[in-house]
Amino acid sequence: MLNLLELKYSINEINDKRDLISGLIKEKSVNIKDKSIKIISSEELTILFNLYDEIFLKNWFKNNYKGKIKFSLSKRMTKSAGITICPKNIASTSEKNLVLEIKIGIDFFFHYNMITEPKLVCGIETKNSFHALQIVFEHEICHLIEFILFYESSCKKDRFKSMAYNLFKHTSSYHQLPTHKKIAMEQLGVSIGDIVSFSYREKIQEGILYKINKKAIVMVKDKKGSFMDKSGNKYMKYYVPLNKLKLIKK
Structure with a gap:
């Protein structure tokens, strides 16, 4: 053999x-x-x-x-x-x-x-x-x-x-x-930790880009949110199509 x-x-x-x-x-x-x-x-x-x-x-x-x-x-x-x-x-x-x-x-x-x-x-x-x-x-x-x-x-x-x-x-x-992360960085100029905006139910939301897969996960400050950071700020989690993101601040 x-x-x-x-x-x-x-x-x-x-x-x-x-x-x-x-x-x-x-x-x-x-x-x-x-x-x-x-x-x-x-x-x-x-x-x-x-x-x-x-x-x-x-x-x-x-x-x-x-x-x-x-x-x-x-x-x-x-x-x-x-x-x-x-x-x-x-x-x-x-x-x-x-x-x-x-x-x-x-x-x-x-x-x-x-x-x-x-x-x-x-x-x-x-x-x-x-x-x-x-x-x-x-x-x-x-x-x-x-x-x-x-x-x-x-x-x-x-x-x-x-x-x-x-x-x-x-x-x-x-x-x-x-990867979706690399594509987002090159084509949209966005990366993890950036401040981004997107439209949700005809309202512009702003938040922190938390994760990128097929969709982005954006954490938006909200007093009714289910997620909390070390400083006690509360957030709502949104799943956003990558092409709907707009960079606000690096």
């Missing part, structure tokens, strides 16, 4: 293989026809995985793994661009009954061009949203391999780091893809 922990590619080999996959996915996929991801389905992730298995891993999964791998997309993931889900009882589960899942936070790729700063993934400066997806997917493939071989996986440990570097030349386990 091929030992994946001993498999190692040069940077030129890796780039050539990534480019090959980028070209093949356009032929095999219904939705991905260029390097900018506008629409994608879980079927595309299955195709992508099979291409990686063939081109990078010499069909190791196809020839050796007897369990099931699921692929899914999420619009609720706001920090991790990808996650690999493994059952807690993996060590006592027979491989043929094992189900692992790779879930991709798709908004990171839909919003890829909404910030202009370099977008690094796993230490690699990405060129476009499909390239970014490839690097995230590679990271999750490394988690799959560890779970199957060792029943546990941690990208903070040396074994994972060594495998990710040997297979894909990853030098980090983090991404700098567009």
Whole structure:
């Protein structure tokens, strides 16, 4: 059996293989026809995985793994661009009954061009949203391999780091893809702690920008509020669409 922990590619080999996959996915996929991801389905992730298995891993999964791998997309993931889900009882589960899942936070790729700063993934400066997806997917493939071989996986440990570097030349386990916070900072000029205004029921409200996800959380002073700061001031919490915010004061 091929030992994946001993498999190692040069940077030129890796780039050539990534480019090959980028070209093949356009032929095999219904939705991905260029390097900018506008629409994608879980079927595309299955195709992508099979291409990686063939081109990078010499069909190791196809020839050796007897369990099931699921692929899914999420619009609720706001920090991790990808996650690999493994059952807690993996060590006592027979491989043929094992189900692992790779879930991709798709908004990171839909919003890829909404910030202009370099977008690094796993230490690699990405060129476009499909390239970014490839690097995230590679990271999750490394988690799959560890779970199957060792029943546990941690990208903070040396074994994972060594495998990710040997297979894909990853030098980090983090991404700098567009979060809602980064988009708000670049496009609206607002950041946590700023004083902002917004319209609510035809009345202009002003408050402190407390948190940014898909919507902003703004804390507005209100004597009837349910939240209190250290000084005894009371606040009401409002969930505000990002495009409705207006910066008042930094």
